[in-house]
Amino acid sequence: MIVTLTPNPSHDRTVALSGPLERGAVQRTVSVTSQAGGKGINISRASVAAGIPSIAVLPAQEDDPFVLELLAAGIDARPVPHDGDLRVNLTLTEPDGTTTKLNSPGAPVTDAVLRSLTDALCRRASSADWIVLAGSLPPGAPPGWYAEVVAELRAAGARIAVDTSEEPLRALVDGLPASAPHLMKPNGEELASFTGGDADLLEADPSAAAAAARVLVERGVETVLATLGPHGAVLVTERGAWHAAPPPTTVVSTVGAGDSSLFGYLLGDLQHLPPPQRLALAVAYGSAAAGLPGTTIPLPGQVHPELVTTHSLDLIEEGGHV
Secondary structure, eight states, X not given: OEEEEOSSOEEEEEEEESSOOOTTOOOOEEEEEEEEEOHHHHHHHHHHHTTOOEEEEEESOTTXXXXXXXXXXXXXXXXXXXXXXXXXEEEEEOTTSOEEEEEOOOOOOOHHHHHHHHHHHHTTTTTOSEEEEESOOOTTSOTTHHHHHHHHXXXXXXXXXXXXXXXXXXXXXXXXXXXXXXXEOOBHHHHHHHHOOOHHHHHHOHHHHHHHHHHHHHTTOSEEEEXXXXXOEEEEETTEEEEEEOOOOOOSOOTTHHHXXXXXXHHHHHXXXXXXXXXXXXXXXXXXXXXXXXXXXXXXXXXOGGGOEEEEEOOOOTTSOO
């Protein structure tokens, strides 16, 4: 079972434009879609589609339409009572796949709600194969909250994956090794944010990305899955590093692609696949998601890991040591 936490859920609305985005202009849209979303929600959605039980923990009222939408979709949503309207995230997609995101901050959260969210996760620590902490934190949550939750969940015996960015990511990295999850999924920009490297270079150069990810492994993170957009992803553990190149994909929307990649890796772990095959499944899921509109999460039949090419990376550190 996969338990997900989405502390800052959102109504994800995607507007598909008929042409390139033009500032200040009036433009026609091809379609407008709306879906209950958030990074953890997306992972639970992929899990349910693949036949893997999942519980989605989030702050919301039990009768909120957002929660009812998740339940109707077959997602076992476990809301923690929280006042305030859920945020709306707007995504603009252009015909060539270029994506522009406008994310709102969300309703402020109280210490009591944060404590209730943590307790909800700790109660499921022994029964979950993975607990995933995903996405941004709402206003009112301290940047180090994820780091605190990881420490509590590790003490409870849980296996934890984290996918976040900006201040929560920096706080998590600053707290290593005490705050080390078992799996982290940064992208190139997020790797650069704590290594001081160039984000474009890290995304374009798998070896450079793997070397940056190695910093996290050396500081206590068991596994790092770094997604590199059109350049695929790298996987780094104490035992090795691998790169996977995606199959040719016509990009429709990149929203949810990283979440799908993370789920693909977790699925490979649950299937006891070796690391290179877990990486291939992660990249296959991400590529499939990028080829679908809006925040559509791919079904297993749309995922083709056999089309993904993987190879081992040799990481040589300063001084010539492996």
